[in-house]
Amino acid sequence: MIPSINCLTKEGWAGYALLMEKAGADALELNTSCPHGSITFRGGNVEEIIVNTVKIVREAVKIPVIAKISPMLTSPESLVLKLEEIGVDGVTIFNRFTGLEIDVKTETPVMHRGYAGHGGPWSIHYPLRWITQIRPKVKIALAGSGGVTGGEDIVRYLLSGCNAVQVCAAVYMHGYKIITEFNRELAAWMKAKNYQRLDDFRGKVCSRIKGSHEVDRKKTKIARIDNPPSAPCRAACPVYVPTQAYVRLAAKKDFAAAWRLIQAAGPFQSICGLVCHHPCEAECTRALIDEPVAIRNIKRFILEWGRKYGLKREIPAGTGQKKERVAVVGAGPAGLTAAHDLAVAGYRVTVFERLPYAGGMLRMGIPRYRLPLEVIQEEVAYIKKLGVEIRLNTTVESLAALRREFAAVCLAVGAHKERRLGISGEDAGGVEDGLSLLRRVNQGEKPALGEKVAVIGGGNTALDAARTAVRLGARTVYLVYRRTREEMPAGEMEIKAAEEEGVKIMYLVAPKKVRVEQGKVAALECINLVLGEKDRSDRRRPEEIEETDFTLRVERIITAVGQEPELPFPEIPEGWKAGEKIPDLEGLFCAGDMVSGPATVVEAIAGGRQAAAAVDAYLSESPALQPLRIGRVVEKSDVLQRTEEFRPGKREKMPEISPGERRNNFALVETGFDEETAVREARRCLACGCGVGCDLCADICIYSAVEKQGDHYVINDKCDGCGMCAQVCPNRTIIMTEREEEQ
Secondary structure: OOOOOOOOHHHHHHHHHHHHHHHHOOOOEEOOOEEEEOOHHOOOOOHHHHHHHHHHHHHHHHOOOOEEEEOOOOOOHHHHHHHHHHOOOOOEEEEEEEEEEOOOOOOOEOOOOOOEEEEEEHHOHHHHHHHHHHHOOOEEEEEEHHHHHHOHHHHHHHOOOOOOOEEHHHHHHOOOHHHHHHHHHHHHHHHHHOOOOOOOOOOOOHHHHHOOOOOOOOOEEEEOOOOOOOOOOHHOOOOOOOOHHHHHHOOOOOOOHHHHHHHOOOOOOHHHHHOOOHHHHOOOOHHHOOOOOOOHHHHHHHHHHHHHOOOOOOOOOOOOOOOOOEEEOOHHHHHHHHHHHHOOOEEEEEEEEOOOOOOOHHOOOOOOOOOHHHHHHHHHHHHHOOOOEEEEOOOOOOOHHHHOOEEEEEEEEOOOEEOOOOOOOOOEEEEEEHHHHHHHHHOOOOOOOOOEEEEEOOOOHHHHHHHHHHOOOOOOOEOOOOHHHHHHOOOOHHHHHHHHHOOOOEEEEEEEEEEEEOEEEEEEEEEEEEEEEEEOOEEEEEEEEEEEEEEEEOOOHHHHOEEEEOOOOOOOOOOOOOOOOOOOOEEEEOHHHHOOOOOOOHHHHHHHHHHHHHHHHHOOOOOOOOOOOOOOOOOOOHHHHHHHOOOOOOOOOOOOOOOHHHOOOOOEEEEOOOHHHHHHHHHHOOOOOOOOOOOOOEEEEEEOOOEEEEEEEEOOOOOOOOOOHHHHOOOOOEEEEOOOOOO
């Protein structure tokens, strides 16, 4: 039996020690550091008082004496050495700390008559550290106390050099049966490690621990951002515009920085802010919670904010400095993008355009209620400022002749030729293709279409033609489409807008014949369809339903069933596909719709960028332009797992002119977000990917080592190697690598 005593006076210590010896105690523990009335917490020369107290007891009794001390002392090691000198038989080092809790509401101490003791598993590391320091320097027995919750904690104390382990709190909480469980766990651990006795591993870790003065403080690690993953929205963008970065900057109201990031992504961003089909939103992680972030609308706000406050795009250094000249045939979005990038790379670029204006489909194929003329003109003007020469009303007769004058030729003639229906009567008066109608209207004409109009097709051109017909005064506009709404190539918002404006969309209907009277359209004969097996496009093939013919009485028919490129160049053989080499015509590159087929504006821009990079690689041994590519993409499931809370709030709706008002004019339908709405919507972004928008690494670094470059971060040479950025990185992107030896 080993009683533990705690007293306040010299007489008390000696007196109680004698009483315990007379009572038959086998040994005596002197609790000199008890949280209540502790010598440790009295101030003054605490260690000297402890030594004197233990000396008094040692001289008073003959039984073994164990001094129990707290590691809160100034130097537990020197104290234990002094205690050994005066003849103690052992020392217990425990992890219970003196402390105080205060109720800030009542402004009173929680324990009113004394100080509380705090200990437990959270502080077991403290006595372990001192025991390992003391064990090699003394011969007396050492005991460890505090924080034991299982057999492994007992192993820790023994590895540190303890002769015994106290488990008082565990017994108090679970009863004496817990000792049996601890012994079982200890025995199982020893068996797994092939230890026969406690002495086989007692104190084993002591020699492996270095003091702080022995540790090599040379910095051996440095952080590195490795293969940073992009957010799904950015990966879905054909030109990889840094969507997350500018959305999160908008959330912080840093519109100027957001504007600069968007403009750095290339030309026609203002146009994409109005008419892009926003594949970024289709991949937005937020859609798995409620609705995707309105990325396109936020971009539009940022760019209009920049225009409002007079922000200007700079002309990059080095523009036009190279001797090589490059020709671009076609001034649509693909051709002008290629011209832009090549000019920035230093080439002297000339664009040839057969039409009297630049812009291609932007100018001729998209109605002004979606894309105002001044926005197109602004983008074209900037490209001209780069030194790009645009020759309008110029038809290229021979690619070979052009190639003799220029180091390379980029062919971007678009897909302006409408496909025919292949039905009887389509050459009648009153049948017009959609692009021709849109071109005429965009040039200022207001053709009279009559009371009833039928538009054939389901793509963007068909929807634009139908909505244009409404604005030209047609009272009834049918849209005839041979598949269902789900297969319709046009965007959902365009379909919805057309319906709001009164367009009657007829699904699973095909035109059979144009009925002609006196050389003009009198009606459109149609038949109902049903979807059968899938065709080569992986869509179910429409099949006619017998005896379901019907007639639409219309005065005008507008066809919009697809476009294809016109290639009136003698060097191009029949059946040639864009990208294939033509004998005796090196240095020819293709871009845009003539490569991909009729596509969206942003896809045409991406095609122009890829073509420009290919031209640069062809002309330069050290190309400045890189092909578009994206690396690792964040897993949406990982984002949802690590995000504990989502900011509530539904997707902000884009303000629009009412359907009744917009039927009579070509004013811009979508009026745009105001600042408050844009910021509120931007704050719905989850910041899935690495870089600007996440910012955790930059926020936590105290060495200014995380440096922003555009939309991403890099680690500079100020890194101290602390590893905090690697700890907080949610995408596990930052790794710690060996620092190179300084020369």
